[in-house]
Each structure stands twice: as C-alpha cells, then as structure tokens.
Amino acid sequence: MKTIWKWIIGVIVTLLIIVGSLAWYFSVHWKPLLDQKFKELVLASTDSLYTVTYDDLDINLALGNVSVSNLILTSDSTIYRRLEKINKAPDNRFQIKVAKLKFRNFSIRDMLMNKELYLKNVVLDTPSIHMINEYHSYNDTASAQVNKPLYEKIKKTLKKIQIKEIELNGINFKYSQLQKNIYQDFEIKKVNLKVQDVLVDSTSISDESRFYHTKMIDIEVPGFTYKTADGFYKVDFDKLKINTRDRNILLTKVVYQPILNKSAFYKKKGKGGSYIVMKFDTVRFESFDFKKLLRDKKIYATKTQLKNGLLEIYSDKHYQSKPVNKIGRSPHQRLLKMNTKLSLDTVLLQNTHISYSELSGKYNQVGTITFDKSYATISNMTNDSSTLAKNKWMKVDFLSRVMNSGRLNVLLGFDMTSKEGFYTYKGSLGAMQAPAFNKILKPLLNVEIASGNIKRMSFDMEANDRRNWGQFKFDYDNLKVNILGKNADGKLKKKGLVSLLINELLFNTSNPNEFGEYITGRVNWHRNPNHTFFKTIWQSLLDGIKQCVGLSKEREAKLMRAAENAQNTIKKANTVVNKTKSFVSRIFKKDAAAIEQRKKEKELKKKAKEEKKQAENKVKEREEMG
DSSP, rough: HHHHHHHHHHHHHHHHHHHHHHHHHHHHHHHHHHHHHHHHHHHHHHTTTTEOOOSSEEEEETTTTEEEEEEEEEEHHHHHHEEEEEHOOEEEEEEEEEEEEEEEEOOOHHHHHHHHEEEEEEEESOOOOOOEEEEOGGGGSOOOOOOHHHHHHHHOSSEEEEEEEEEEEEEEEEEEEEEEEEEEEEEEEEEEEEEEEEEETTTTOTOOOOOBEEEEEEEEEEEEEEOTTSSSSEEEEEEEEEEETTTTEEEEEEEEEESSOHHHHHHHOOSSOOOEEEEEEEEHHHHHHHSHHHHOEEEEEEEEEEEEEEEEEEEEESSSOOOOHHHHHHHHHHHTOOEEEEEEEEEEEEEEEEEEEEEOOOTTTEEEEEEEEEEEEEEOOOOOOOHHHHOEEEEEEEEEETTTEEEEEEEEEEEEETTOOOOOOOOOEEEEEEGHHHHHHHHHEEEEEEEEEEEEEEEEEOSSSEEEEEEEEEEEEEEEEEEEEEOOOOOOOEOOOHHIIIIIIOOOOBBBOOSEEEEEEEEEEETTTOHHHEEEEEHHHHHHHHHHTOOOHHHHHHHHHHHTTTTTHHHHHHHHHOOOOHHHHHHHHHHHHHHHHHHHHHHHHHHHHHHHHHHHHHHHHHHHHO
C-alpha cells in the first residue's frame, strides 16, 4: 500500500515539475513576444501619441497571471505638437504611473495565436494620473473626419478584448489647465474606480447597453477643495459618486463660498458686487446621458435635485462698480450663450433658505430680506436648439415663505427663442404683517412700518429687455410708517410730525381706501440698462406697490405741477412745514405744496361723499312720504 502512495506522489511531483518547467520556458521565451504585443497595442489604440515603459513583466503561465511593475504611460510631446499643427490634437492628454499592474486568468496563447485577449480581473495599485487640458477651438465644432472606433485602431493586433472587472484603487488624480501659457492645477487623492464587463470587438461599439465598451463604470471621489481662477471663491464637496449603469451622479455636502471674509473680500476686489455663499446637502443627477457628455460634450439629464440648501447674497454699498450695460444678460439669455450644451428636463430645488443682505453706504447698517423654506421646479432648462424647437418655454414654479411668514408663489416663463428676451412672471403673496419687512427697510432707508396688515398681494407681468408691464394688486389695511432720525445721543428716534404728515396726507392707509375705492397698479416700467434682471423685476413690483398705496406717477406729477404754481404759498408756510418740506421731498419727491394739495383732495372727496349720502337720504324720504 505504501508503494502505491509513493507512485502517486511521485507522479504528481513529476507533473508539477513538468508544468512548472513548461511555464518557466514559455514565460522566458514568450515574454519578448508579449512585451512587443503590449507596446504595439498601446501605440495602435492611441494613434502613436502614447508610449509605455515598465521595469519588469512577470508572467506565471500556469496560473495565467501577469504583473507589470512601475508602469509609465507617457504622451509624446513632439507628436502632440505635430497634431496641433494639423488641428487634430485632443484637448486632454495624460501622464500615468502605476506601481503595480496585475492581470488575472490571462491566456497568452489566445492572445498570440488567436489575437483574442481574455482577462478575469485587472488591478491597478495606487495609480497616479496627471491630466493636462489645453484648449483648442477646433474641437468645439464637429469634425468632418469621423474618428475611428477603438476596435478599428487595434484590430491588426487584437480581434477581441474582454475583461470581466478592472479595479483602480487609491488613484491620485491631478488636473492641469493650460490657458495662454498659464497653468491652473487641482488634485484629488484616494479615488476608487471599478469597471465591469469590458468588451472591445466589431459589435460592441453599437451595443446601446454599453458605455464606451463597458457595462458599468463606478467612481467614488472623496472630498476635495477647488479654488476658482480669480482667487476669490472655492468649491468643496464631501463625496462624489458616478455610476454609468444606473446613469446617476451624486454629490454630498457641496459648498461654494468665498475664501476671504466680507471685509477682506471687498478690500481685495476694490469694487462692488455680490458676496455669495451657496451650500447643498445633496446634488443629484438622474438618467444622466454619459454618452452625449463623452461624444458631444453635452450635459443631458432627466432630473436634477438640489436638496437642503442655503443661498446667501450680500452686497456692500460702500463699494461701487462701473455701470455696465446688462441688456441681453438675463439668466435665460446667459443660458443660451453657454458654450456647453445643456438640457435638464426637470430641476428641483428643495428646502432651501435664500437671503439677500445689503450694507448701506449711507447708514452703515445691514438690511436683510429672507425667503425661507424655498422650493422650486424648473422645467425644460435647456439651450439645445433641437429641444427648443419642440418647446421654447423654460418655466419656473417658485414657492417660499417671505420673512418666514407670508406664503409667496411665483410662476415665471422664459421664451428661449425670443430675440428681445421676452418673459412673464405672475404670483401672489399671502397674508402677513407688514412690519416683518422692517429688517430691510429700517437699516437701509431709516423708515419702519409701524403697523400694517397685508391681506394679499398679486401681480401678472410681462417683460423684455427694455421694459416690464402688467397689473399689480395689493389688499391691505392699517398701514402706517415711522420716519426715523438720530437724536443727540446718535440713537434712532421716530420723527413724530413728519411721520404724521406722511401717514395722514401721502399714504392710503388701506386698499380699498377710506372712500371705498380699490386701486390697481398699472405698471409700465422702463428698464435702466445698467440694472440687473432681478433688480428690474423688484423695481417694477415696487412701482405697483407705490401706486396701490397712493404714490402713483400720475398723482406725483399732478402734485408737482401744483407745487410749481404755489411757490408763494410755500414761502408763507410756517416754520414746521418748512423744516419738514425738504425731508419729505427727499424721501417721496414731494414738497409742502404737494402735501397741501393732497389734503384738499381728501377734503373734497369727503365732502362729495357726504353730499351724495345726503342726496340719497332725501330721495329715500320722498319715496317713503309718497
């Protein structure tokens, strides 16, 4: 029995020696052939732009394993410059270093004899990738020459490549952008990438279930910081995940904010402008078209979500910018002028706090208006002409709480094909107390709302590059304001007489007013070319508010004409009126004569109303007697 086991063990050992010897023999003699094929494959697939070098190629024929040590893939600068001269150089080129490249279940015989490469697993340990971007305008337009598919480039060397899985662990990625001989860099470290089911053959390029010959690419990028080219802002995120099979992109804890504090920011900038902080817990793209991004440099997604966000805009009015013509620079017009083609079917803004703050250059105080718990749905956000040919309207449905109080709903529609930048906006503000706006009025204007019950505000407007027009309605009662001034101690104090005159003579304290008239604002606001899109919207709505509270342009013009005819009366006015006149004129562009005229108007209306009532009573008495 022992003899049998000796024979069995002897046979096994002999076979192992034979297999090992054969593996060693083929590894030694086929290694030069494999080395040659590997380098030919790199040259063929990259149109000779890249070459590959490595320290050692270790082959284990028995297990079908191959390891490559210290692999370096380098772009040839001479060939790159030659491609530039004939307008064929790509915008991106790479320098890649890999400490260890491992192939598992690799059939050398199939590769050399049948020109077919089968691999179960490829692992790249701690690869270092340096991507250099150098812009070439000729790459922005579609080339008349059709680029060869990858298979056409390699078919002389290999007829088929099939890899079950590729793993890149701990990638250190560096991106350098070269513009006008100026480099700008940023780095990402410890990126993980997995690729499943790679197939390169004569049919794989037309397989719609594959993205660039793969069934799935999964990328996970840890947080990093990127500084903008101007040195004022930075972008951070906690994690980025990309999956081509599920067609999703997910970013978490996204932050866009200035590098400097407000004071240092404006001091360095030396001019006016906005100081912006933007944060979102989640930014997600669904049904993202990676093929269009790779092939046409177009961004297409069916759904985009920005969740749990913060948008703070701050402006320091101590710093002013030179006037710039902003005609043609509204948000939808800027979208049309983007170099990158964009088409997002639906964009959802969810649970976002929005605020605008301004530091007054005159009173040196900060006023703030907030839009809390904001939600928005943007549909058909696109600058793609083929998409706009089917539907030219981009629409926005915005819902928020103004000053965390009144419910605001605004619907905007943008005609993306209009040469005049036509758009519409209509909406409503629900019930709230007017003093809530003191957070912005008091610091910026030295005016506060003492009382006021806003029942409802609504508007229906149309606009283009030059003007805004439409209807404005404002239902309210018990509106009173206080005009403020500093006392001897430098503290703000109510100017009693001025406030009384304004409340009694200039404002309608309610709408309908005391005579039962309901005033509707008829807005026809001509845009200042130097004002922004949002400032123009605000000015048109403010014009509607002024009309509803009794400060219409028509009344203002009428009172000013009366003032011109009453100069003698002004000179004889008492001391209090004279002191008040300049302040009222400065705030409301009215003078004492205008106030007197307004008082007479109220008295005449009151008298007419009483006479009408008396006449109605007399008629009623006659009817009863008859």
